[in-house]
Amino acid sequence: MLVLGIETTCDETAAAIVRLTPEGAGEILSNxxxxxxxxxxxxxxxxxxxxARAHLDVLxxxxxxxxERAHVSLNDLDGIAAAAGPGLIGGVMVGxxxxxxxxxxxxxxxxxxxxxxxxxxxARLTDHIAFPYLLLLVSGGHTQLIAVRGVGDYLRLGSTxxxxxxxxxxxxxxxxxxxxxGGPQVEKMxxxxxPTRFDLPRPMLGRAKPDxxxxxxxxAIRIEAERIAPLTKADVADLCASFQAAxxxxxxxRSRAGLRLFREQVGASNAMVVAGGVAANGAIRRSLMRxxxxxxxxxxxxxxxxxxxxxxxxxxxxxxRLNLGLVDDMTFAARPRWPLDxxxxxxxxxxx
Numbered sequence: 392m393l394v395l396g397i398e399t400t401c402d403e404t405a406a407a408i409v410r411l412t413p414e415g416a417g418e419i420l421s422n423x424x425x426x427x428x429x430x431x432x433x434x435x436x437x438x439x440x441x442x443a444r445a446h447l448d449v450l451x452x453x454x455x456x457x458x459e460r461a462h463v464s465l466n467d468l469d470g471i472a473a474a475a476g477p478g479l480i481g482g483v484m485v486g487x488x489x490x491x492x493x494x495x496x497x498x499x500x501x502x503x504x505x506x507x508x509x510x511x512x513x514a515r516l517t518d519h520i521a522f523p524y525l526l527l528l529v530s531g532g533h534t535q536l537i538a539v540r541g542v543g544d545y546l547r548l549g550s551t552x553x554x555x556x557x558x559x560x561x562x563x564x565x566x567x568x569x570x571x572x573g574g575p576q577v578e579k580m581x582x583x584x585x586p587t588r589f590d591l592p593r594p595m596l597g598r599a600k601p602d603x604x605x606x607x608x609x610x611a612i613r614i615e616a617e618r619i620a621p622l623t624k625a626d627v628a629d630l631c632a633s634f635q636a637a638x639x640x641x642x643x644x645r646s647r648a649g650l651r652l653f654r655e656q657v658g659a660s661n662a663m664v665v666a667g668g669v670a671a672n673g674a675i676r677r678s679l680m681r682x683x684x685x686x687x688x689x690x691x692x693x694x695x696x697x698x699x700x701x702x703x704x705x706x707x708x709x710x711x712r713l714n715l716g717l718v719d720d721m722t723f724a725a726r727p728r729w730p731l732d733x734x735x736x737x738x739x740x741x742x743x
Contacts, residue, residue, distance in 0.1 A: 393420075393463060394470045394713060395493070396706025397454065399446040399486030400478025400506045401531070402426070402437045406454040407702030408461035408468075409516070411710045417516040420461035422696075422703040423453050435565050443481030450489055457702065465497040470718070472709025475503035476726030477532075483725040491721050502709040503723040507731045509704040510666040511539050514691040516707040518662075524691075525653045525660045527646055529675070530667030531557035531574075536601045536649035537731060538657045539664070542711045547732035548652045549601030549645060556638060557669045559605040563612050563634055567627050577631045578672050584625075584632025589615050591637040593644065601649035608637055639678045646682060662689040671695040 392411040398404070407422040430441050458464060473490025476483050487503065494501035511526050525548075526537040534555040538546040554562070557574055564573025569580065591611050594604040612634050619626055646663070653660055663683055669675065676692055683690035697703060712718070 392469045392710055392713065393467055394472055394502070394706045394709040395454065395457065395468055396504070396702040396704070396709055397450070397471075397473040397486045397490045398506070398509075398700055398702045398705045399450065399482045400474050400476065401482065401700060402442050403700040404446045404449050404453055405700060405702035405705070406450070406457040407706045408457055408463060409703055409706035409710055411714065416519055417707050417710065419516075419703045420463070421457040422701055423457045423460070424701055425449050425453055435571050436561065437479070439479045439481055442479055443485055446482050446485040450485060454489070454493070465493065465499070468497065468499050470500040470502055470709055470713045471497070472502040472504050472705050472712075474506045474509065474705050475723055476506065476729040478506055478727065480725055480727040483727070487723070487725050495721065500713060500718040501721065501723075502712050502717070503719040504705050504708045504712070505729050505731065506700075506705075507533065507729070508543070508545075509708040511537065511545065511664075511731065512542070512708050512711055513666055513693045513697055513704045514662070514664040515711070516703065517693045517697060518691045520662050520664070520689075520691055523657050523660060524662040524664050525650060525688075527642070527649070527663065527665045527670075527679075528667050529556045529642070529665065529669035531555060531561065533667065534603050534605075535731075536645065538653050540657065542715060543717070545731040546656065547730070547735040548649045548656075549603065550735070551603040551605060554605040554609060556603070556605060556642075557667070559609050559638070560669065562609055563631075566613055566616060567622065567630060569627070574669060574672065577635060578674065580628045580631035581635040581674065584628030584630070586632040586636035588629040589633035591615075591633050593637055593640050596641065596644050599648060601645045601652060603641065603645055608634070608641075635672075635674055639674055642675060643678055643682050646679070647686075650686060650688070660688060662691045664691045666693065666698060668699045670698040
């Protein structure tokens with residue numbers, strides 16, 4: 392089975408071809424990503440209109456390149472998948488419309504993919520893990536702990552009540568005068584900083600419900616920065632290190648609460664999976680390795696290139712759904728909000 396995946400929910404335009412082998416494993420034949428960092432850098436964040444136009448400019452060439460590098464044609468495909476949300480609606484519409492048009496022209500099944508489900512299922516592409524498992528989804532727009540019970544079967548255990556972790560990283564970076572994108576810049580500065588210099592809050596610590604809250608921590612950084620202004624490079628490094636240490640402590644405490652709730656409501660977990668752009672952060676990855684070592688959980692961390700937005704995860708979600716006979720028609724509409732757990736109240740902040 393061969394599926395083309397198209398991703399345009401935020402500021403990466405991506406197209407990929409993924410094959411389901413006869414043994415049931417996934418194989419990435421091509422994975423093309425065009426970043427828009429340069430287009431948005433001057434604004435310190437993603438500008439939706441600029442993002443949508445950039446997707447429109449390059450998507451056709453990117454899909455063509457993905458097909459060429461995979462050595463396949465449109466006729467060889469078994470399905471075409473496109474992210475239909477959640478995300479910046481202009482960008483989502485570009486990829487979704489393009490995917491539908493290709494499917495119509497090539498007379499192939501079309502699969503509308505939830506961007507969050509694609510993140511949730513990536514570990515099955517990279518590590519072939521079985522359901523159920525605990526997912527920590529940490530990105531620019533989402534911070535959630537989810538019980539992944541099957542394709543299309545998700546239970547949200549906890550979520551952020553305000554900012555997402557990636558959003559907090561970006562806002563702290565901007566506050567401290569660091570270039571966009573902020574997450575990698577904060578991590579880089581933290582390497583040379585003292586993580587104990589500033590006594591920052593660890594929101595929600597110890598609470599039974601595994602929710603997150605980041606706005607208070609972000610405010611605490613602003614107060615400390617204003618108190619010691621003007622900032623030296625050492626001050627910025629110490630603020631970044633202290634902020635990152637608080638994030639790490641929060642993630643571990645909330646993951647412990649999430650695992651407890653998972654075991655109560657679902658049973659034993661086959662693994663803990665971490666997905667989303669923030670999962671590329673080295674300090675967070677190392678702390679989760681220690682946590683899983685202590686709790687006896689298998690930790691699955693997809694390669695950083697598959698943690699950030701990419702077409703391979705969309706294609707793989709398309710493979711999983713197509714394999715179950717789940718296809719969509721051409722009336723499927725783009726969705727700026729699309730919670731994985733339909734029974735949970737939709738909580739969404741920032742970019743998708």
